[in-house]
Amino acid sequence: MKKEAKKTNKKKDPKEIEFENKAVNCAAIAVLFLAFIFFVLEIAITGKTNYGLYAIITIFNGALYLYKSIKSEKNRKLNITSAVLWLLLTGICIYGYIDHLIEISEIL
Numbered sequence: 001m002k003k004e005a006k007k008t009n010k011k012k013d014p015k016e017i018e019f020e021n022k023a024v025n026c027a028a029i030a031v032l033f034l035a036f037i038f039f040v041l042e043i044a045i046t047g048k049t050n051y052g053l054y055a056i057i058t059i060f061n062g063a064l065y066l067y068k069s070i071k072s073e074k075n076r077k078l079n080i081t082s083a084v085l086w087l088l089l090t091g092i093c094i095y096g097y098i099d100h101l102i103e104i105s106e107i108l
Contacts, residue, residue, distance in 0.1 A: 031056070039054065039057075049096075050100075052094075052097040058090040058093055059086075062087040068083075
């Protein structure tokens with residue numbers, strides 16, 4: 001696997017690879033920050049929790065730890081445990097979001 005990555009990365013400039021990694025990190029932080037702002041506004045204005053926004057935040061962490069557990073030998077058990085917990089929390093948030101949508105649709 002490392003040989004394949006080296007072959008692929010030989011075609012790219014190391015600075016370009018570093019730039020792409022930083023760009024992805026920056027985009028991820030922006031998404032999480034925006035979701036957090038929306039989440040806080042939702043609570044401040046309506047007094048209710050938007051589990052859909054929670055799901056966005058938790059799926060990011062779940063995907064991150066899942067990727068780390070697949071690609072890295074270091075701390076694999078910890079990364080798998082973290083991924084499972086974050087993905088479980090994501091499932092709970094999605095359930096809460098769908099339940100809230102059903103509740104709203106019954107009111108209308």
